[in-house]
Amino acid sequence: MQSTQALRIEGLKFAYSGEEWVVDVRELALARGEQMLLSGGSGSGKSTLLHLIAGLEEPDAGTVEVAGRKMHALHGAQRDLYRGRHVGMIFQTFNLLHGFSALENVEAALMFSEVPAREHRERARALLAGLGIERMGARPDQLSVGQQQRVAVARAVACDPVVVLADEPTASLDPENAAMAMELIQGLCREKGAALLCVSHDPGMRARFERRASLGELGGRA
């Protein structure tokens, strides 16, 4: 039976060498489909926490479980593949692959998934079409900022991840586009049954989330 828990963090600590804890989270759990806003000022360790959850950084203490598996117990390619298949990430600057079309950007995520290769294109197409991207052959620099954000969202959910980590997803957008983007991200995560952990210092985001916390409340720096 599939675990309903998407993310579980216990006693997670991280510090850059010789410094105080950048991340200090006593406990945090997110069920599938649950959405949470994590706030904190600039340099408060929000992005580092997301990198720790994704297994991109090594914690000094504690554990991160994604879909029931301890992320840092996995090593090398095994962890990379697990991340690719179970964690979706959305960035402030989208981090789309330049020189690749919108369609290829979404297909790039599917390259590492369990989805058969012959289905990649169709699946990517369907996702982009669902998000209103018509010019799928266009490169990121040929798309508007809003369209780029939608491609980034499509890429993050392409593999049906268990958890989506959104790092300041609206910081590059105007308020109107920011609202639309958040609507999209939250809607897609609900639709796919993925947990959403969104970090942002934008106070306007608070109203969009029932569950909210600051890093300080979790035990880290405020």
Added chain:
Amino acid sequence: MNDFTIIRRSMTGRMFSTVTTVVTVAVAVGLLLTLLSMKNAGRQAFERGSGNMHLLISGDASPMVAVLNGVFYANAPAKPIAWEKYEGIMADPRVEWAIPTQQGDSYEGYPVLATVPEIFEKFQPEAGRGWEWAAGRGFTGNFEVVLGSEAAAGTGLKLRDTLNLTHGTSNDRAAHVHEEFVYTVVGVLRPTGGPHDRAVFTNLESTWMVHANERMEREAGHDHSHGDEHAHDHSHGDEHAHDHGHDHDHDHAHEHENPVIELTDGDRLITGIYVKMATRPGAKVSAAMPQFAAELRARSGFTVAAPSDEMGKLFTIVSRVDVIFRALAVVVLVSSGIAIMLALYNSMSERRRQIAVLRVLGSSRGRIFGLVMTESALLGVLGAAVGLGLSVVGGVLASGVLRQNVGLVVSPVYGIQWVLPVLMGAVGLAALAGLVPAVMAYRTSVAKNLKPIG
């Protein structure tokens, strides 16, 4: 979308850098392959001209010059040899055969070799392979010529066409056409792949008569026209004025009566002797040859050259230059490797974000390492492929130049046993050049490179 798409996009995204890198590898590979292919073919071509002769006897100053002049038609040999000297050599029991030759005349720039009909029976331009006829036969009487394949192709002469030979070469200021004597083409040879393909063969008697006639004219006080303008006017009368010296009217030869000249002993001069020593059955070399050559040098003062030895020396000299060229090609190849490394290294700064994103999407460090190494090797593969093409084109051009200017038929020979190592070497070197950028890619920090720019 697969790994190859990522590599392809990376290469096309930096098209200028990719093209220049591929061209650098291609030039190095092309140069190396051309030099190696020409070297093997060159050795064969050098050996082809002297064929089955053991010795070349000449009045030239050195054995090397004797061979270059007597076999490769570089220039007309300087000093003549009296006929009785040839007869003396011919009579030596250690000699299997001796073929007298005389050079000095030409036709439209092609050298004339006046000799005896036996040359087509006894002398083999390539050891073990005799002459082959494309048309006609060897000369049997006076004022008949046989054309080497290239001379036939270059002049357009065919069987039964007539021509006048030029004394000297057409670019020689003292050159003039032997207008009184009309020669007829009686045979055309198939290509031998050697310098004799450029030759126009005729018999000694005719050449002696032509030169005796000139001697008599000089003695009688006739002024013979000299100069370039005459050298190109080979025709008989106005109707042939633009006929490049040969007459395609086949009846003409029969209408023309060549003067019959009484020869004196002084007219019977030759400029070289091809000698094959008598050997024991199955043996290629005569044990008596060194002594025979030494005696001949001491007795007559002639230059006695063993063409195979001279070609060996010449090839050693050429090989030394060849070593320098090959070393240069290897240097260019190594430079191209460095160019690949620099191109990829420089691209790393702009690719770090792409690498970080791919890592987030699920790509392992090893896969990223492999992508960069594959891209680097692919640059090598493309360079090697283009280089192979360049080498084929370069070989054809170089062989054309050698054929045109030196008369050497050097057809590039590609042996899989050395072509493959060169190509693999280029690809290996390219892959090696990708090592540093690949390690950089492997060690790229994902967290650092995902941060917003600015």
